[in-house]
Amino acid sequence: MRISQLFAGPYDGGPRAQLFSRVADGFSLPDELRQQLILARRPGWQALAGFGRPGLALPFRRWPAAGGAGRLDRRSRAAVAAELELFKPDVIAVWDEASMARLPAQPEAVTLGIATDPEAALALRRCRYLVALSPEIAGQAVDRGWPEERVRPLPPFADGDLVDPLPRATLATSVDATVVLLPWTLDLEALGAVLLAARRLPLPTLWMPGVDRKRLKLALGCQVPLRDLGPELDRARAFAAADLVLCTAAGDAMGLGIVEAWAQTKPVVAAGAPAASGLVRHEDSGLLARDTTPDALAAALRRPLDDPLLYDRLAANGRAAFDAGHGEARALARWLEAYLSLSALMLPGARGLRETRRKAPPPRTDIEV
Structure with missing residues (x-):
């Protein structure tokens, strides 16, 4: 083929x-x-x-x-x-x-x-x-x-091989910190809500790809360390080194970040992600936050940290969900x-949703009068 x-x-x-x-x-x-x-x-x-x-x-x-930027292809x-x-x-x-x-x-x-x-x-x-x-x-x-x-x-x-955690020193993070990994780059408004929620966690540190000066400035204002998951880092090892994975609606409508967290047996907190309700079974393979406000995010993030049995259950059942289909x-x-x-179908010239109209039959010429 x-x-x-x-x-x-x-x-x-x-x-x-x-x-x-x-x-x-x-x-x-x-x-x-x-x-x-x-x-x-x-x-x-x-x-x-x-x-x-x-x-x-x-x-x-x-x-x-407008203004002449760009070139015609x-x-x-x-x-x-x-x-x-x-x-x-x-x-x-x-x-x-x-x-x-x-x-x-x-x-x-x-x-x-x-x-x-x-x-x-x-x-x-x-x-x-x-x-x-x-x-x-x-x-x-x-x-x-x-x-x-x-x-x-x-x-x-995602690849299901369990990997060694990334040394936290690689991202200037204390071994005692509570590391919350954000799989994708958040816009400033969404990141602001997450930072306010993270302030209520013990020794919080956020890991996220695509950290720039604006996002660093916002994190400094909230007094929460924010570290950049650069493309040179092993993504799976970063998931393995985190304590929690927070998946929000940041352009991941298919829930790939949830699947990656499950692969490394990490508890998932999902909030506002379109695929979250279809993938995550609440309090079984992850937690679904009520909404994306700082209060709701903080409450959801604290639950597995305060309850070791819940933490282990979310991690184990998430991995089971991964093995079942991802x-x-x-x-x-x-x-x-x-x-x-x-x-095997080989349909030349198929037009997706636009169906080809049937041609009208030719007029009959054999009609007897």
Whole structure:
């Protein structure tokens, strides 16, 4: 089977980039697969290009914005069409709206949109089928017009190997600190609420990727240490070194941060994350905060710290939930099975939600008068 995967990034370590990297890596191993990656020439694309054979990086520039910023992309659409014609894939997986805009109007392969959030389900409506990364995304896709039989739910996944914790000294953190890990970069308003909640914990320290000067300034004002989880650090080891993982609505509609925490047997507190209610069983595989206010977050974070039995139960049941459906080997098998079943269909020129209208029959000429 031949698979073409189109992803325009950004390749900044966000939820979509993390999942794409794992799928592309997993699909590069089986001998029966040939995988082509079509990427945008943006920072970080070189780390992914090795998973495809052959791979291709294109400008994927934007239209000039008001004031003349940006450059017109005159090459990518034609180049994508030429590469697909040369590679002749059975399945074309489209991961974002920018890639969708550069896909030929009627490619001669089954098109599969990868919806990592509800908005992506609408942007990928030209695809024949849709992969929904959570039950909530699948439900909203159907509500927005996707036929239910064309929506395929597939799980986000992570490597399930237990790893040694990252030495806390690497992030200038005391061994006695209460480390709360935030899987993704929060905006200033959401981070402010988390910082106010963390002040009520014993010796709190927050770990989060994407820490910049504005966020450091906000943390200093709240008197809570904030450390940057840079891309050079081992992400799994950082999860293993944390005391708690707090997953909020920060662009992770599929709940990948929850899955990563489960993989390293860490208790999860979820608040406002769209996928949280579908993944987390309250007081079993995690805690669901009432809302994202500082009071609600502080109350939820303190419960497992004050109750060791609850802490151990959340960690153990979270790992059990991970093993049941989000481990890399089992989940990749489901992904591959879905791609294989779609490749057998081979529906040239399928138009996703836009059904081809039937032509009116020609007028009869054999009518007897």
